[in-house]
Amino acid sequence: MTGIDGDRLLADLTALRHIGQDRTGVHRPAFSNADMAARRWLAERMTEAGLQPTVDGLGNVLGRAPDAETVLLIGSHTDSVPHGGWLDGALGVAYGLEVSRALAPRGHAVDVVSFQDEEGTFFPCLGSRSFVGEVTRADLVGRHDTEGRDLLGEIERNALDAAPWLRLEASRYAAFLEAHIEQGPRLETTGTNLGIVTGIVGMRRYRIIAHGQADHAGTTPMAMRRDAGATLIGFADRLLATVRANADAETVWNVGRMEFRPGASNVVPAEAELWFEVRDLDDARLDVIEREVAACATAVETAHVPVTFQRTSAIPPVAMDQDLVAILEQAAGAAGTSTARMASGAGHDAMILAPHVPAAMIFVPSIDGRSHDVLEDSTAEDIVRGCETLAAAAATLFER
Amino acid sequence: MTGIDGDRLLADLTALRHIGQDRTGVHRPAFSNADMAARRWLAERMTEAGLQPTVDGLGNVLGRAPDAETVLLIGSHTDSVPHGGWLDGALGVAYGLEVSRALAPRGHAVDVVSFQDEEGTFFPCLGSRSFVGEVTRADLVGRHDTEGRDLLGEIERNALDAAPWLRLEASRYAAFLEAHIEQGPRLETTGTNLGIVTGIVGMRRYRIIAHGQADHAGTTPMAMRRDAGATLIGFADRLLATVRANADAETVWNVGRMEFRPGASNVVPAEAELWFEVRDLDDARLDVIEREVAACATAVETAHVPVTFQRTSAIPPVAMDQDLVAILEQAAGAAGTSTARMASGAGHDAMILAPHVPAAMIFVPSIDGRSHDVLEDSTAEDIVRGCETLAAAAATLFER
Numbered sequence: 001m002t003g004i005d006g007d008r009l010l011a012d013l014t015a016l017r018h019i020g021q022d023r024t025g026v027h028r029p030a031f032s033n034a035d036m037a038a039r040r041w042l043a044e045r046m047t048e049a050g051l052q053p054t055v056d057g058l059g060n061v062l063g064r065a066p067d068a069e070t071v072l073l074i075g076s077h078t079d080s081v082p083h084g085g086w087l088d089g090a091l092g093v094a095y096g097l098e099v100s101r102a103l104a105p106r107g108h109a110v111d112v113v114s115f116q117d118e119e120g121t122f123f124p125c126l127g128s129r130s131f132v133g134e135v136t137r138a139d140l141v142g143r144h145d146t147e148g149r150d151l152l153g154e155i156e157r158n159a160l161d162a163a164p165w166l167r168l169e170a171s172r173y174a175a176f177l178e179a180h181i182e183q184g185p186r187l188e189t190t191g192t193n194l195g196i197v198t199g200i201v202g203m204r205r206y207r208i209i210a211h212g213q214a215d216h217a218g219t220t221p222m223a224m225r226r227d228a229g230a231t232l233i234g235f236a237d238r239l240l241a242t243v244r245a246n247a248d249a250e251t252v253w254n255v256g257r258m259e260f261r262p263g264a265s266n267v268v269p270a271e272a273e274l275w276f277e278v279r280d281l282d283d284a285r286l287d288v289i290e291r292e293v294a295a296c297a298t299a300v301e302t303a304h305v306p307v308t309f310q311r312t313s314a315i316p317p318v319a320m321d322q323d324l325v326a327i328l329e330q331a332a333g334a335a336g337t338s339t340a341r342m343a344s345g346a347g348h349d350a351m352i353l354a355p356h357v358p359a360a361m362i363f364v365p366s367i368d369g370r371s372h373d374v375l376e377d378s379t380a381e382d383i384v385r386g387c388e389t390l391a392a393a394a395a396t397l398f399e400r
Numbered sequence: 401m402t403g404i405d406g407d408r409l410l411a412d413l414t415a416l417r418h419i420g421q422d423r424t425g426v427h428r429p430a431f432s433n434a435d436m437a438a439r440r441w442l443a444e445r446m447t448e449a450g451l452q453p454t455v456d457g458l459g460n461v462l463g464r465a466p467d468a469e470t471v472l473l474i475g476s477h478t479d480s481v482p483h484g485g486w487l488d489g490a491l492g493v494a495y496g497l498e499v500s501r502a503l504a505p506r507g508h509a510v511d512v513v514s515f516q517d518e519e520g521t522f523f524p525c526l527g528s529r530s531f532v533g534e535v536t537r538a539d540l541v542g543r544h545d546t547e548g549r550d551l552l553g554e555i556e557r558n559a560l561d562a563a564p565w566l567r568l569e570a571s572r573y574a575a576f577l578e579a580h581i582e583q584g585p586r587l588e589t590t591g592t593n594l595g596i597v598t599g600i601v602g603m604r605r606y607r608i609i610a611h612g613q614a615d616h617a618g619t620t621p622m623a624m625r626r627d628a629g630a631t632l633i634g635f636a637d638r639l640l641a642t643v644r645a646n647a648d649a650e651t652v653w654n655v656g657r658m659e660f661r662p663g664a665s666n667v668v669p670a671e672a673e674l675w676f677e678v679r680d681l682d683d684a685r686l687d688v689i690e691r692e693v694a695a696c697a698t699a700v701e702t703a704h705v706p707v708t709f710q711r712t713s714a715i716p717p718v719a720m721d722q723d724l725v726a727i728l729e730q731a732a733g734a735a736g737t738s739t740a741r742m743a744s745g746a747g748h749d750a751m752i753l754a755p756h757v758p759a760a761m762i763f764v765p766s767i768d769g770r771s772h773d774v775l776e777d778s779t780a781e782d783i784v785r786g787c788e789t790l791a792a793a794a795a796t797l798f799e800r
Contacts, residue, residue, distance in 0.1 A: 216584060219583040221650075227654075252618060255670055258629070260656060272658075
């Protein structure tokens with residue numbers, strides 16, 4: 001028995017759902033009034049749980065347990081995307097609170113954390129990046145949300161500017177554990193109770209542009225055209241075949257956008273642009289795919305229609321701690337909870353902490369794979385089961 | 401000798417260029433003050449030339465020569481696209497005026513016409529379509545330009561609403577002749593003096609839409625996606641290969657636009673749309689291409705990503721009168737003017753007149769193929785040479 005109180009856990013999640021509620025989801029962008037209210041609510045729950053809460057200068061909330069030989073850090077984030085789901089982030093924070101409460105009577109010390117702006121309203125993973133020392137005050141200058149609000153202005157508006165920033169005491173923690181909803185359909189589709197995350201994929205993004213010339217599509221013979229659109233179509237087709245040929249079963253990729261300019265039916269495209277991204281746990285595979293895709297661009301370009309190939313971002317993969325992965329798997333198995341090892345296709349705070357402290361994640365099934373949407377949901381049974389596994393694994397870490 | 405006065409012709413074109421001048425081009429959209437000023441200017445020149453001008457209820461200007469056994473109609477349009485070139489349309493009207501003046505002393509009757517709104521500011525080829533009886537007053541209702549001006553309002557503003565509409569007296573004319581700039585690079589590239597138009601291509605336009613589902617591009621495994629973008633890329637590549645395989649040397653086609661929705665790098669496209677058009681002199685070839693392209697759509701669609709294939713317009717090809725083509729070719733050849741037979745890839749008023757009266761067109765070389773742009777231009781030598789050919793061909797028609 002882990003001592004988890006499922007009703008208490010669900011009551012916490014429901015309380016959070018009412019802060020910034022938007023239909024069946026929540027609207028709690030970082031630094032909004034709802035976001036800050038959720039952080040204050042959390043600090044109160046921490047105090048009730050016997051933790052010492054601190055809200056830092058960026059809105060990170062850390063609840064410290066009384067000092068002990070072994071301390072675990074469990075949490076995630078309470079900010080949301082605009083008009084997002086009630087569980088994204090909140091689930092991991094509520095698990096931290098519940099595990100901390102459940103294990104405290106056994107003398108186990110679980111610190112609980114809610115990082116700020118994981119969703120990148122102003123700065124993706126701002127709170128966890130700051131926590132590990134990757135952010136300086138200069139990095140905050142000129143950061144705005146899509147509605148033009150200024151990050152420094154929001155910090156001041158919330159009277160956070162005088163507060164110090166929390167920093168990770170790496171020596172304090174045996175592990176950082178983060179639970180999250182899957183945000184995809186695999187667990188539900190395969191009837192699996194829980195995902196054990198082996199790593200967070202690396203991601204690379206590219207923009208490929210073919211440069212041609214606008215001409216009248218009726219009066220310009222085919223042989224005299226410099227057709228950026230046709231060149232890009234040829235590239236796109238090769239791209240998809242090449243990536244597939246170099247992918248493994250876990251690789252994911254996307255051409256999310258194509259744009260022809262000027263974009264009229266009767267004008268030969270002067271410029272055509274394609275946005276491509278690819279994610280994989282293996283950085284070497286991402287290297288190979290990048291090289292092969294660049295070769296596609298070279299293969300289709302001509303003197304009349306040159307093609308530029310630009311990498312716009314590269315985030316390396318992050319492996320989870322293999323010892324923690326095994327402990328989580330065993331804890332689930334001992335309770336009859338079925339698991340699947342899987343990569344996380346999206347970024348999480350655990351990705352930021354992993355280089356500094358052993359880190360691992362679990363995924364709870366998402367109904368219909370929905371996420372970043374007010375329709376996002378998981379069953380109460382899955383929610384409680386995930387917390388049981390996390391508590392059992394935590395107990396193992398304390399008691400081994 | 402044709403009696404053409406090259407300086408007088410160039411002076412007329414320069415005078416028109418000053419009406420609604422926009423840098424090196426003109427801005428004379430149909431029914432604008434500049435357009436109507438050009439039409440009044442033309443009516444005055446007609447009177448000077450011994451023609452009886454009429455401005456009809458749509459702004460068509462027709463100058464009638466004294467009745468004769470054989471009468472030719474020569475002209476084009478004086479309206480322009482926004483910020484267009486000085487020769488598009490104006491050239492054909494100025495040729496009509498000059499040929500009429502040159503041949504009048506020999507007793508030859510050349511009526512001159514400037515049709516309204518060939519460029520489709522409100523209604524493509526409105527004037528010539530009305531002239532042949534294809535337009536009723538009901539067709540004018542609800543027509544607006546891109547800036548929201550109402551066609552009926554413009555007619556009233558220009559005090560045209562009480563004037564009757566001119567109608568073609570088909571029995572009056574032995575032929576309709578229209579000169580135009582090429583609007584493409586073929587004549588210049590091949591060093592040819594004049595294009596003899598064999599026909600105006602038919603055009604068909606299509607919109608092809610793949611219907612998928614938006615999903616997170618990081619967390620949704622490839623096998624679980626309904627990727628409208630990837631499906632459309634596969635379609636586009638097949639489309640280009642299929643059209644090329646079924647085209648002849650004169651067929652032209654274009655994919656002018658592709659759009660993925662929602663169009664974010666990390667979202668699997670829920671919907672992807674492609675705009676395709678194809679033009680050819682042979683309607684049977686257009687039928688074949690349409691059938692083959694539709695088959696491409698069927699080939700790529702799946703139960704999860706259906707593809708809709710929609711024809712949005714179909715304009716049949718129009719052949720020029722083969723007798724007139726031969727006479728124009730001979731008239732050019734006799735003067736040492738090199739010619740090339742070619743299809744017109746764009747629509748013209750001659751396309752509207754051709755079913756009702758024998759019609760033909762000549763094309764004067766365009767510098768750098770530019771058109772619908774203030775940089776559009778042709779050399780004075782080419783301009784005068786084209787008019788000489790038209791006058792010589794007209795003389796042949798009167799004197800044979």
